[in-house]
Amino acid sequence: MLKLFNTLTRRLELFKPINEGKVGIYSCGITAYYLPHIGNMRQYVVQDLLKRLLIHNGYSVKHVQNVTDVGHLVSDADTGDDKLRAEAKKEQKSMKEVAEFYLNIFMKDMDELNIIKPDVMPKASEHIEDMINLIKELENKGYVYKADDGMYFDTSLFRDYGMLTGMDAKELSQSLMEGARIGKKEGKRNITDFCLWRFAHGDEKEMIWGSPWGKGFPGWHIECSAMSMKYLGEHFDIHCGGIDHIQVHHTNEIAQSEAATGEKFVNYWFETNFLTVNGAKMSKSLRSIYTVSDVLSKGYTAMALRLFLLSGKHEQTLNFTFDALKDAQNSLDGIYAFIRRMSGIKRSGDEINEVFMREISESAKSFFAAVEEDLNLPEALSAMYSIISKTNQRHESGKLSKKEADHIIEIMLDIDSILGLRLSIQKEESALSDSAKNLIEEREAARKAKDFEKADSIRDKLLNEYGIVLEDAEEGPTWHKKAKGF
Numbered sequence: 001m002l003k004l005f006n007t008l009t010r011r012l013e014l015f016k017p018i019n020e021g022k023v024g025i026y027s028c029g030i031t032a033y034y035l036p037h038i039g040n041m042r043q044y045v046v047q048d049l050l051k052r053l054l055i056h057n058g059y060s061v062k063h064v065q066n067v068t069d070v071g072h073l074v075s076d077a078d079t080g081d082d083k084l085r086a087e088a089k090k091e092q093k094s095m096k097e098v099a100e101f102y103l104n105i106f107m108k109d110m111d112e113l114n115i116i117k118p119d120v121m122p123k124a125s126e127h128i129e130d131m132i133n134l135i136k137e138l139e140n141k142g143y144v145y146k147a148d149d150g151m152y153f154d155t156s157l158f159r160d161y162g163m164l165t166g167m168d169a170k171e172l173s174q175s176l177m178e179g180a181r182i183g184k185k186e187g188k189r190n191i192t193d194f195c196l197w198r199f200a201h202g203d204e205k206e207m208i209w210g211s212p213w214g215k216g217f218p219g220w221h222i223e224c225s226a227m228s229m230k231y232l233g234e235h236f237d238i239h240c241g242g243i244d245h246i247q248v249h250h251t252n253e254i255a256q257s258e259a260a261t262g263e264k265f266v267n268y269w270f271e272t273n274f275l276t277v278n279g280a281k282m283s284k285s286l287r288s289i290y291t292v293s294d295v296l297s298k299g300y301t302a303m304a305l306r307l308f309l310l311s312g313k314h315e316q317t318l319n320f321t322f323d324a325l326k327d328a329q330n331s332l333d334g335i336y337a338f339i340r341r342m343s344g345i346k347r348s349g350d351e352i353n354e355v356f357m358r359e360i361s362e363s364a365k366s367f368f369a370a371v372e373e374d375l376n377l378p379e380a381l382s383a384m385y386s387i388i389s390k391t392n393q394r395h396e397s398g399k400l401s402k403k404e405a406d407h408i409i410e411i412m413l414d415i416d417s418i419l420g421l422r423l424s425i426q427k428e429e430s431a432l433s434d435s436a437k438n439l440i441e442e443r444e445a446a447r448k449a450k451d452f453e454k455a456d457s458i459r460d461k462l463l464n465e466y467g468i469v470l471e472d473a474e475e476g477p478t479w480h481k482k483a484k485g486f
């Protein structure tokens with residue numbers, strides 16, 4: 001029974017899909033004009049966990065995540081340049097080239113972090129027609145007015161404006177002004193009004209389209225409404241994003257979508273909190289903005305970063321430090337070594353100790369119960385570590401049977417279908433080649449013949465050339481492959 005904290009109701013709610021067995025998810029994707037950093041990647045890793053959990057629970061999931069390649073203006077107040085247009089000018093490239101460059105890096109980072117690719121990744125620039133139609137609909141219903149630089153949405157006409165924030169329109173305006181996110185602007189009827197269609201300036205040529213209101217380009221907010229409703233329907237299950245979008249972007253998405261359709265837009269709003277670095281907001285001046293490749297180039301693995309990014313509760317901030325990442329790397333290496341050790345258990349016999357296996361399956365149940373409770377990862381991970389430590393104890397006392405080990409691997413792989421730490425690769429890689437098998441037998445013979453020098457040299461060879469660690473036990477040697485870790 002999955003429970004999610006819903007920003008809309010500010011409560012933990014039991015998840016119920018609109019259509020039985022199916023879930024539609026929309027994620028606000030990147031605005032492709034800068035290098036994505038690990039703070040951006042946190043929300044996509046957390047959303048990936050949510051998606052994997054839904055798949056694990058038997059739902060057929062349709063996941064849509066847009067790419068903003070036009071229309072995202074520099075400020076929340078809909079003033080200033082298009083972010084991508086500004087970057088293109090700076091880099092002396094076309095907007096298309098800029099968007100492609102950063103999107104490629106983002107896709108590579110998603111791959112590195114083992115994030116399942118969304119089913120649809122619509123680009124804003126390829127859905128202009130859908131956005132124009134949506135604005136026309138809003139215009140027919142009387143929500144649209146013209147200002148100097150574009151067509152605007154009149155937020156005072158939408159009764160529940162700001163519902164996602166828990167504030168009424170007046171309180172929200174006040175809060176935005178105080179946060180300096182939005183100020184008064186000439187020609188705007190209300191502080192919270194936002195641009196649906198921005199008129200082209202004289203020198204703007206690229207990413208400019210004709211429309212009933214003249215040449216120009218769409219606003220950022222209308223993009224997400226048009227593309228989510230196109231692919232998921234006018235009413236869908238889960239909308240994801242960062243908490244920084246609650247007051248403006250997501251609030252505006254709700255207003256324009258519900259104003260156009262007259263129906264509820266989204267049932268569950270799932271927002272992920274920020275990643276801080278060394279306890280502070282990431283910042284250029286503190287040089288505390290790290291990308292995935294920065295982390296990899298320091299020798300950490302992408303899966304250790306994934307494990308770290310998953311380690312907090314999604315509605316709380318998570319603090320990144322290299323010490324914390326090092327801990328995550330050590331934990332991951334430990335998990336990998338465990339899987340390899342379990343795959344190498346040779347002890348024959350079919351015995352299953354009921355009491356032991358019951359304890360293990362209790363811990364597995366605790367893992368799933370914790371993730372179903374609004375993705376409580378700290379608790380879920382501690383349940384998984386208890387499976388590992390209980391099993392290691394049994395293994396060290398020489399009691400673990402092959403059958404038990406096989407069963408535990410199955411449980412760990414089931415857990416990993418949600419965590420996505422690529423544990424199955426550890427299992428596959430732990431299979432031995434024939435030459436390694438022969439060496440292990442040769443060494444065993446040498447050991448029995450008390451030729452310890454030869455036995456030791458074969459043992460070194462196995463470690464250095466095959467990465468195989470031998471552990472001598474009463475019933476014969478066990479082995480595992482060294483994890484390619486830190």
Ligand SMILES: [Zn+2]
Pocket residue numbers: 027028029224249
């Ligand atoms: Zn969006």
